[in-house]
Amino acid sequence: MSDGLPDIVAGRLSVLFCGINPGMAAAAAGHHFEGRANRFWRVLHLAGFTPDELSPQEDRRILDYGCGLTTIVGRPTAAAGDLSRQDFVDAASGFERKIAAYAPRFVAFLGKAAYAALTGERDIAWGRQAVAMHDSTVWVLPNPSGRNRSFTLERLVGVYRPLHVGAASAAMADLVARTYRR
Numbered sequence: 001m002s003d004g005l006p007d008i009v010a011g012r013l014s015v016l017f018c019g020i021n022p023g024m025a026a027a028a029a030g031h032h033f034e035g036r037a038n039r040f041w042r043v044l045h046l047a048g049f050t051p052d053e054l055s056p057q058e059d060r061r062i063l064d065y066g067c068g069l070t071t072i073v074g075r076p077t078a079a080a081g082d083l084s085r086q087d088f089v090d091a092a093s094g095f096e097r098k099i100a101a102y103a104p105r106f107v108a109f110l111g112k113a114a115y116a117a118l119t120g121e122r123d124i125a126w127g128r129q130a131v132a133m134h135d136s137t138v139w140v141l142p143n144p145s146g147r148n149r150s151f152t153l154e155r156l157v158g159v160y161r162p163l164h165v166g167a168a169s170a171a172m173a174d175l176v177a178r179t180y181r182r
Contacts, residue, residue, distance in 0.1 A: 037146025088117035
């Protein structure tokens with residue numbers, strides 16, 4: 001659990017979505033990606049992760065689709081820009097332990113800033129990253145916040161969809177492998 005918002009996690013998830021930190025509205029409501037301008041739930045649905053668009057109040061249902069939610073830094077702020085480099089340094093070891101313990105197939109960072117702060121990488125492309133975190137494949141996706149004006153809804157969906165396709169393909173490969181082991 002983070003300080004400002006409870007994690008929604010389980011072992012062996014397909015995708016663990018990692019927000020930077022809770023916004024004030026999300027922390028006050030106790031639900032991830034709360035706020036009229038946040039496009040996370042719509043993007044997840046349109047990219048294929050969920051068959052219907054969930055509301056922030058239904059955030060726990062994301063587990064039904066093999067996905068989970070956490071934040072890198074637990075401290076709520078009005079904007080992610082209010083976090084310091086030290087906030088990320090302080091959060092890094094606990095976050096890495098969480099990834100090791102829950103072992104999701106994919107870890108999806110929502111925004112380059114948190115991934116850069118944790119890894120020291122500076123030249124980060126959107127999408128799948130070359131280096132895994134523990135045994136989890138890492139993806140970096142644009143932050144769905146309404147403040148991220150450089151990404152339209154359609155462009156966000158276009159960047160999120162390949163992760164959904166990869167996760168669905170991996171799940172199918174696992175199913176085939178289990179079937180033929182019998």
